[in-house]
Amino acid sequence: MKKTGKVRRRRFLKAAVVAAVAGPTIACQRASSPWRFLTVEEARTLEAVCGRIIPADQDPGAPGAGVVDFIDRQLTGFHRRHQQSYRDGLAGLDQAATALHGKRFADLPAKQQDAVLAAMEKNQAPGAAWKQLPARQFFDLVVSHTMQGYYGDPRHGGNRDAVSWTMLGVPASPIRGRAKYDLTKT
């Protein structure tokens, strides 16, 4: 009895180790992106866009405040109806950047990035993507989500450490315990 018990324990441990090693590998294969919705490439483009909408200076910009995390989280939450817009829009933005300046958006210098975004804002960005989704409409969507992520509540993934509130000189919300119950997560 004792022996079998030991074997059983060893077998169990072995299986457990295999499972522990294999687990993450399987997970990695299933989703190669660390994001919830965005692909690695999309996140890189989006981060560059957010970084021009609210650039870093003496205070952190949108990427440093976790705005990409905010948008990615909301794209699987309240803003899930905008998933396709982001999928098409970010691809279209990279195409527009390539058409105008020969490189993907994230690889352009800031000045040329701003020029691409200005063309988006004027609805004059080149590319087939904008037939379905007007460039201006996608740009407005990203501007509004970036503002939400940067100036909104840290509880939603953006405004990390309340950086924007610190920048504006308004202290962060005092925690009174009840703030931790998140009713938006259903």
Next chain:
Amino acid sequence: MSLPKVNAVIVGAGAGGGIVAKELAEAGLRVVVLERGKWYTPFDCRKDSLRNQRTTALGNAFGPDDERHPRVLVDAQGRERILRASEGGYQNNAACVGGGTLSYGAMAWRFMEKDFRMRSTYGAPEGSSLEDWPISYDDLEPYYEKAEWEIGVSGDDSNNVFRAPRRKPLPMPPASPNREYEILKPAAKRLGLHPFDIPMLRNTVPYGGRPACMRCRWCVGFACEVDAKCGTQNTVVPKALATKNCELRTECTAKEILTDDRGRVRGVAYFDSDDRLREQSADLVVVSCAAIESARLLLNSKSRLFPTGLGNRYDWVGRNLQGHTYTGAVGLFEQETYDDLGPGAQIAICDYNHGNPGLRGGGLLCNEFIRLPYQFVAVRPPGAARWGAAHKEFMRKWYRRSMATHGPIQEMPVFTARVQVDPVVKDHWGIPVARLSGDKHPHSLELAAFLAGRAEAWLKEAGAIETWKRIPGPGLSGGQHQAGTCRMGNDPKISVVDKYCRVHDFDNLYVIDGSVHVTNGGFNPVLTIMAIAYYASDHLKKQWKGRA
């Protein structure tokens, strides 16, 4: 399934319904209140600047939810859109116990005498269905007082030389001045205006068993964390329940009002919190769902005797939808104006409510509630950058150095601004949804332009180095101040309810909420809704005793 008969069913536990419930239950009637939303408490206050009743970037905090409550909006070009509840244009009012009063800014205005006599004072402009009320300020005065003392109002309007006469002062003193108040008050006086402390349904001292306001910045749009804001959910509704005569059923959505073959109202059919269809029979039914949903419920209550809905014999139900066109100005200042002392709005003038040359009516002006950082994102002078380094710099430089003055203008009612029920779109329970259409009257825009100029002049006098106006567009009004869809009047051909809020054609059906307002004043309407609820309840109780 039919439930045992009670004396009264009240649909909606908001500003109107909460008060009627308490009045009737204390008079000994057995009352059932059906509320489509939940009962939130101060513990549900999350101070979330992206998810509240004012900023709905991530949804409505206190209902209705986006999934189950669509509406249809028809724009000026006749295009239809199905709207989610948190979307602009939906004209939302909260869906919860307390209704809008759980999360409102809580300004507690009495209308002025002329606000009840707009047509005889000014005459109706072309294209407006402007009318006088069948009741006067004097009829409501005792009930305004009752609302101020029972629900709880702080402030001091003794310096408001334009106010209608009152017998009793407000029960609570005003809050201590914030910096905007200190800057704007002398400026108003230099202009020859008459500034005073805004009356608010907010405790400044302990009152009604609840504590005083702690002056935080999360006020309008939020439930009060310390329960210092006075709504029906923490005043009259608990009192109604304490009588043991009143049962409150939350998450219950009314489907239709039921009538018998003789055309009398016999009860309400509703879906309970498990989506089961129920029938609650009652001797009388009170509809208190706010202007859009009250009209929708009457219009959805069709039968052989009432093929176009109840009270709708002359096609007046849902007409004259109005809210408040907000108009005003923003100013930038060299010195800091922000002192983080909530709720923010504290000083007002009524100099422009009436007597504006060439215009009909007007509106109050006051300083705005605290603008949270995300709300300030949209505040900028015309043509200024809305993104990039320049926008960030604007935020950083001016957030604490800006003020806004604004006010709600008295709108001219329009017959074609209306609520109908949509022939196609249904809600989660299969009930036809509200279909909104129509525009503001041009006079409302004229008045808005005038008042924005006055708001801007006040800021300039206060030392603003740059100012700009915020003038509204022509689209339909409604929102939290929604009113007018079941107009009160003596003539059944041009109104829906009589002067006691009883629907013409019925002796046991009442509408008691902002729907009955003939005009909506140049003021936030909630204290008037509350006063009418007390006034109509008094009549109801007398009627009840008479028949017993």
